[in-house]
Amino acid sequence: GAGVSQSPRYKVAKRGQDVALRCDPISGHVSLFWYQQALGQGPEFLTYFQNEAQLDKSGLPSDRFFAERPEGSVSTLKIQRTQQEDSAVYLCASSPEGVLGQYGYTFGSGTRLTVV
Template sequence: GAGVSQSPRYKVAKRGQDVALRCDPISGHVSLFWYQQALGQGPEFLTYFQNEAQLDKSGLPSDRFFAERPEGSVSTLKIQRTQQEDSAVYLCASSLVGRPTQHGYTFGSGTRLTVV
């Protein structure tokens, strides 16, 4: 597609429920990042994929968070047993190469997760 697509746009989950957030990067983009952005804060790094390989997951806040990109394109961020502190906007970004030299990362519009 022309841009990075994320779905759903909004998600309300009851505490304890599992959720899955989808990111469809720009076709052919090698790199894919997930970020968590709390209200009024900057995006915080969660994890990074190069193709299907998850090269860095140091930002995942707990073992309730899991991300995958099995075929090197679409990625899913799964959060198990959601808690209120998980409420945030989850942003996905992609780029053509691992270390862009001309163009930065293209971000999706995000998924706003509210845990009640």
């Protein structure tokens, strides 16, 4: 596609519910990142994929967070047993390169998760 697409745009979850957030990167992009942006804050790194391989998951805040990219294109970020502190905008970004290069990243519009 022309850009990075994320769905849903908004998600309201009851505390304890599991949620799945989807990211469709730009076709052919090698790198895919997930970021978490709390209200009034800058985005914070969660995890990084190069094709289907998850090379870095050091930013995932707890073992309730899980991400996958099984075929090296679409990625899903899953949050189990959601807590109120998980409320944030979840941003996905992709890049045509395997390392940070001249293209930088293209970000999606994000999924705003509200846990009630």
